[in-house]
Amino acid sequence: MTQNNGYIPDEWLLSYAAGALSEGHAMIVSAHAAYHAEVGQKIADAEAIGGALLEDQDTSALPDGFFDDLMAKLEDEEMPEVTETTALDKSIPASLAAYLGKPLDDMKWRFMGPGLKQCQLWTGEGGEKLWLLKAKAGASIPMHDHSGLELTLILKGSYHVGGTHYTPGLVEVAEAGSKDHQPVIDDAEDCICLVVTEAPIKIHNWIGRMVQPFIGL
Amino acid sequence: MFDTNHMSVALKDAQQTSYPAALLTLNEPTRKSKQQCLTGSRSVSNIENANIGHEQLIARVAKSRDKAAFKAIFTHFAPRLKSYLLKYGLDGQKSEDIVQEVMVIVWRKAHMFDPTKAKFSTWIFRIARNKFIDHTRRHKYPEVSADDHLADMAATDRTDKQTETRQTSERVREALSSLDSKQSEVIELSFFKEMSHSEIAKQLDLPLGTVKSRIRKAFIVLRAAIGDQI
Numbered sequence: 001m002t003q004n005n006g007y008i009p010d011e012w013l014l015s016y017a018a019g020a021l022s023e024g025h026a027m028i029v030s031a032h033a034a035y036h037a038e039v040g041q042k043i044a045d046a047e048a049i050g051g052a053l054l055e056d057q058d059t060s061a062l063p064d065g066f067f068d069d070l071m072a073k074l075e076d077e078e079m080p081e082v083t084e085t086t087a088l089d090k091s092i093p094a095s096l097a098a099y100l101g102k103p104l105d106d107m108k109w110r111f112m113g114p115g116l117k118q119c120q121l122w123t124g125e126g127g128e129k130l131w132l133l134k135a136k137a138g139a140s141i142p143m144h145d146h147s148g149l150e151l152t153l154i155l156k157g158s159y160h161v162g163g164t165h166y167t168p169g170l171v172e173v174a175e176a177g178s179k180d181h182q183p184v185i186d187d188a189e190d191c192i193c194l195v196v197t198e199a200p201i202k203i204h205n206w207i208g209r210m211v212q213p214f215i216g217l
Numbered sequence: 218m219f220d221t222n223h224m225s226v227a228l229k230d231a232q233q234t235s236y237p238a239a240l241l242t243l244n245e246p247t248r249k250s251k252q253q254c255l256t257g258s259r260s261v262s263n264i265e266n267a268n269i270g271h272e273q274l275i276a277r278v279a280k281s282r283d284k285a286a287f288k289a290i291f292t293h294f295a296p297r298l299k300s301y302l303l304k305y306g307l308d309g310q311k312s313e314d315i316v317q318e319v320m321v322i323v324w325r326k327a328h329m330f331d332p333t334k335a336k337f338s339t340w341i342f343r344i345a346r347n348k349f350i351d352h353t354r355r356h357k358y359p360e361v362s363a364d365d366h367l368a369d370m371a372a373t374d375r376t377d378k379q380t381e382t383r384q385t386s387e388r389v390r391e392a393l394s395s396l397d398s399k400q401s402e403v404i405e406l407s408f409f410k411e412m413s414h415s416e417i418a419k420q421l422d423l424p425l426g427t428v429k430s431r432i433r434k435a436f437i438v439l440r441a442a443i444g445d446q447i
Contacts, residue, residue, distance in 0.1 A: 011432040015414065018407040019346040023356040025413075030359040034367045043361055044335060045440045050346065051338030052389035052443070053408055059296030060303060062313065067291055070317055071284065074324050094362035124356075169367065 006170030008032050008151070010042060017046030023122055024130035024196040027099060028151050028171065031194060034093030035169025092155055096194065104155070104192060107132065115139035127200065133193045135159075135185045143182040148198025150174040150181075157191030159183045271337035272330075279327035290337075291320055298345055304409045305349060315352055319345045336385065350411075385443055392442035400435035403428060 008029060015021050016029040033040040088097035089104055099121075100107065109117040115136035122130040128148075135141065137157065152172040159166055161183045166172050174181055176198070185191045274290050277283040295316050302312035322344050330340050343360070350358045393401055406412045406420065414432070418425045 009429065009433065010436055011414065011429045014404075014432055014436045015407055018411060019350055019358065020407045020411045020413050021358075022413070023358070026357075027359045030361045033361045040361055042440070044339070045443055046436065047343055048336060048339045048385065048443050049389055049439050050408060051336060051340075051342040052386040054294075054297055054301050054342050054345070055338045055386040056390050057297040057300035057304075060299040060312075062295055062299060062316070066295070066313070066317075067288060070291075070320055074321065075284070077325070093367055095359040099357070099359055 006166060006172070007036070007039065008171050008173065013039065013042045014046045014049075017043050017050055022124045022128055024124055024128055025151065027096065027122075027130055028153050028194060028196050030095040031093040032153055032169070032171050034095065096155075104132070109134055113142060116141070126198070128196065128198050130194070130196045133191075133195050135191045135193075137185055137190050138187045139185045141181075141183045141185075143180055145179045146174050146176055146181060146197075147200065148176050150195065150197045153194045155192045155194055157189045158186045159191055160186065272332040275323070275327050275330050275337055276332070278324065279330065287324060290323065294338075294341055295320060298341075301345070301409075302349065305353075305411065307353070311352070315345070315348050318348050322348070338386070388442040389439060392439050396435050396438055400431050400438070403431045404435050404439070407432065 012021070012025070012029055013033075016026055021029065029043075033043055088094070089100070089102075090097070092100075092104065107119045109119050109132075112118040112133070116139065117134040119132040119134075120129060121132065124130075133152075135157075141159075150172075152166075152174070154166050154168050154170055154172075156168060158168070161172065161181065164172075165186075166183075172183075269286075269289070271290055271293070274283075274286040277286040278290070298316050298319060299309075299312045302315055303309070307315070319341065323341060326344075330337065347358045347360070350356065393404065396404070402421070403417055406417050412420065414425060414428050417423075418428045421428070
């Protein structure tokens with residue numbers, strides 16, 4: 001089942017706030033929030049719930065001298081310099097720009113198939129991967145099935161899956177077990193997406209199956 | 218930015234930004250009293266008794282490295298933070314290490330706290346969460362940038378600053394107790410065990426979809442408690 005409205009469901013926002021997401025999922029959620037103030041507000045609300053839970057704890061004693069030791073460490077410090085963040089890609093969410101540390105164009109893009117390039121960013125437990133996909137305008141992603149959940153955030157360009165149109169800032173949620181997934185990139189411009197996959201995708205055609213071991217997805 | 222060693226500068230600055238007189242009189246007047254603050258002095262208890270909001274205290278830490286204000290924040294939050302970290306399953310030593318690191322960040326980044334965007338308790342919760350993840354899972358936790366330029370609409374006017382921290386905490390506690398036990402269970406596993414949806418599903422032997430819908434429903438109730446809209 002693929003969800004169609006392009007917004008990450010609220011349970012992800014709460015889990016993000018609680019600190020319960022993996023690095024890959026947290027990256028997608030924080031980048032998605034950069035496009036939609038309402039999503040950011042919901043996350044802030046969930047974090048305020050976390051703050052209230054913290055506030056509501058009983059107190060646990062700290063050792064004698066704990067504060068004094070801390071102050072001894074801090075009191076001679078200079079006021080921190082206010083540093084400007086520079087040279088980050090302003091066309092993508094700030095959290096992603098900071099994560100990548102360089103503009104999208106300077107990433108190491110690798111061959112993934114005709115008209116497709118990918119750049120792997122992170123691998124987590126159980127084969128979870130965070131990666132960037134770059135697809136030429138008009139390209140078709142080979143038809144594939146998902147054995148795990150896949151979240152795709154569109155950064156540039158756009159694509160269709162069936163009758164649904166995904167544009168920058170929207171997230172396609174493809175649940176585990178979804179079959180015959182075949183996004184088609186729109187003709188106007190190349191499409192760049194941030195993707196997190198929980199398990200290897202299964203590509204249908206023989207070229208896909210042949211190259212898959214080499215592209216590592 | 219500010220010359221923190223000279224009170225006159227800080228005072229002048231405070232006057233320019235028209236701080237309430239009560240705040241000024243509570244400011245540390247001399248270097249001598251800084252020493253007093255460290256050893257638990259009168260000026261600390263003044264601050265605690267004066268019932269000044271944490272948001273105002275952190276503003277004073279940012280402006281003039283006010284140690285009495287910092288101690289008041291520490292006295293309130295550090296022992297609670299330790300309890301929270303113990304709930305995560307950390308031992309006492311590890312919890313105290315993280316408490317210390319969090320308080321160091323509070324001191325160093327006090328100037329980055331923006332009371333128009335969040336309550337202080339929300340801010341320190343975020344710092345603690347990220348430190349905890351950094352320590353225990355050794356991975357990054359990308360943060361939402363409040364000032365991102367890509368937002369497709371103006372941010373809503375509502376921030377959580379209107380209500381006092383303590384009030385919000387009470388309302389969240391009430392809302393939590395109003396949840397049915399199945400809903401509060403998934404919220405606790407999320408916040409105190411940092412379990413993902415699939416980990417919760419496994420733990421409770423439930424379908425993934427059930428876990429997700431429970432979290433969603435609980436979130437609606439809890440959001441209503443912290444703001445005046447759902």
